[in-house]
Amino acid sequence: YFMIGFQRTVAKFFIFFFGIYITSLSASSLCFVVSASVEVYGVANLTAAMFCVLTLIFSGFLVEITSVTSFLSWIKWISIFRYASNIFAINEFTGLKLCLPNDTNTCDIDGLDILKEQNIDSSTNWDLWKNFVALGGILFCFLTLTYIQLLRMKKTK
Template sequence: MNAILGPTGSGKSSLLDILAGRKDHQGLIGQVLIDGQPQMQDFKYRVGYVVQDDMVSGTLTVRENLAFSANVRLPRNVSSEDKIAIVDRVIVQLGLEKCADSRVGTETSRGVSGGERKRTNIGMELVLSPTILFLDEPTTGLANLVTAAYCVAMLVFTGYLLDVTTTIKFLAWIKWVSIFRYASNAITINEFTNLKLCQTNDTSICLINGEDILKDQKIDYLTKWDLWANFVALGVMTLIYFALTYVQLLRMRKTK
């Protein structure tokens, strides 16, 4: 597996189009070699290409979308029974058994989840059993709602948008699992400890100091551990996230 990374507009999709033989080579310099050999005449029929925007039909079921792709794109010498077997195999490979007979869904009618929709889109290319599979931003749009809800919850209940002391009691525990809170506390303690805020035209008059702000924010700062406790918490949470990511990778289905 090879991944191409880069900012928006850097040419990632254009590069994929060139590699997949989907772009006119006029004005381009260089060669695209396959295992060190020039591209075959039918190369673009040997590769699968999953575009960024889903190409599935929302009014069809997952199985019907895959069957449509198989019927339209597989050679005529492939029998109907073989096409059905190919579709069933792809459904199992992508873990779509539970939603195989559910409609994908449209903007006005609810259907499968975003992940299942994206896997269906990938499956429409896998029915061809491509030698090479290109995927253009395959994770775009996945779990955006969950991520947004998590970030908003962390911001609301950790002192960014609301005073922590006014948080509903049964939701107060959220602040202890917020990576934003520990990072913010560490920065605030580091910046405001031993800091004096004076008038711009007379530095001898200092109406407030950094400790007053820390007290107002209910941030412990009196000992060195109060600062380092936030770094320790950040480190532990980072390790937990990495561990969960590793476990998820182990749970992923691997296909040859």
């Protein structure tokens, strides 16, 4: 964290750490539900990869969300990448002033302006924490689906 040069505050470090943690858990739960649902390893691998690529494309990181057609725009709501990138962007750019190079001492670029340009809501604290809640919801849904799939499996002796 510190080697990258992010803001050196305790709160921002732990928000970053918790963001990494919940993102990893959400992605792992995706793999759990796919592995519980698909018997063939190759098909499971392809299914998880297709889900990740599809949600990455519509996360707002590669394609601007406002330019996506309406019948595909729902994909952004199940995108782990969208919520994770919003967490990290809000955490880093909130309270950040960017200065021009060459010792001009001109710091006229605000981090909130960058977030607005990327269409990331950051006006309240809830705008950060709703992304954590969304990742927690995805985690819960995937683990619930995994549990249901495991209950449906045939038991072998």
